[in-house]
């Protein structure tokens with residue numbers, strides 16, 4: 001009983017102290033790189049598999065603007081580069097209040113300030129004071145609570161082709177960053193791709209990824225580990 005109440009106190013505290021700043025289409029150049037460079041590469045790598053599918057994880061999704069943005073891009077590409085592919089978008093965060101907001105999918109002017117009119121009209125219902133994500137878009141994202149520092153849960157996020165973990169690791173110390181990045185490495189497929197926020201990098205954190213410079217953004221591709229030579 002005592003443990004349960006301590007646990008709920010901790011959850012309440014985490015809900016209050018986490019910083020959830022986000023918006024739709026937060027980083028246009030990064031999204032262009034996803035669409036024009038990363039998706040075609042992953043499609044090429046996946047094309048021979050029996051069930052062509054792409055799995056994406058928005059880690060530290062806050063109130064949902066990032067994964068819904070990614071879902072809109074995937075839906076748009078369903079008749080383009082992703083034709084014939086299934087896709088799954090998992091979105092996780094530590095903060096339950098943010099996750100509840102994300103599931104409801106109702107947003108005000110601040111969150112939608114960078115949302116292009118085309119997407120606004122196609123994927124949202126205008127309720128007058130706010131925009132509500134439509135049911136088709138809502139059905140494309142699965143939200144769940146996950147603490148990125150909980151190793152016992154991180155092992156279950158296997159088989160991801162793309163991970164977005166933007167503006168989250170800035171709040172972590174170096175050893176926690178290393179631990180989370182190690183899990184990302186293990187959870188990505190062989191050709192998997194990792195996007196961080198534009199002020200974040202893996203410098204001094206991990207050498208298991210190759211930095212990729214694209215015209216509009218940078219990202220990290222999983223590199224095969226060099227086998228240990230035994231004498």
Ligand SMILES: C[S@@+](CC[C@H](N)C(=O)[O-])C[C@H]1O[C@@H](n2cnc3c(N)ncnc32)[C@H](O)[C@@H]1O
Nearest residue numbers: 018019020021022060062094095147148166167
């Ligand atoms: C600044 S928001 C980033 C939102 C979105 N990724 C973006 O770039 O727009 C940071 C999010 O990271 C989440 N976060 C912080 N520590 C976390 C942890 N240990 N596990 C999971 N999420 C965490 C916070 O709750 C918050 O929603």
